[in-house]
Amino acid sequence: MKKTLIIGATTNPGRYAYLAAHRLKQYGHPIVQVGLRDGEVAGEPIETQKLPFPDVDTVTLYVGPRNQPEYYDFVISLSPKRVIFNPGTENPDFEELLKQHEIEPLEACTLVMLATGHY
Template sequence: MGNKKTLVLGASIHSFRYSFMAIHSLVEKGHTVIAIGRDQGDVAGVKIQNKKNPLEEIDTVTMYLNPRNQRDYYNYILETKPKRVIFNPGSENPEFYPLLESHQIKVEEACTLVLLATNQY
């Protein structure tokens, strides 16, 4: 599988949130994680940022924002040039898919936690 540098969008410090669980699982499986969210704090040793700093060599963006809140990140994601964006349950955004695909970014409607647990990440 190897290390897939992953950006978690919509990261949370709250243990009941799926983004929190995903960060833990990604770190556990040896992936490099960058997390962006409103919360201040650390999750599994990953500091949650609240700024859209330029990023390079991102393999995957895993989305935990509802479609309305994703709009602020459209250009940021396109500029980051990930290989794929995973839209976790509740974050599905058909409006955004054609834009991603036109930039050769793969769209996946899936659950990051399930992909990690079944070694399909």
């Protein structure tokens, strides 16, 4: 299973990051979460600090391009295999930076990938 970091985690059940947390756990993927506010989703805490999470395979983004620069160094420091840019988070500058560090950027939807068996 692929340990996944959700950036943009929220306790709001109407947000896709919330749904993704539950769906990832449902499919057996361990998750860690970073958001603006403390809380808990899918039985896992939301961290407000950019912690050095070990063994992250995938990062899935739920923050827009304007708010992503503060996460560039953090994501690269984790050395994930891939970063999923969910709809509305596409960012050519960040995608190019990831490629330079041999991290695969994917413009995709985590929920669709899980539902179709392509995660």
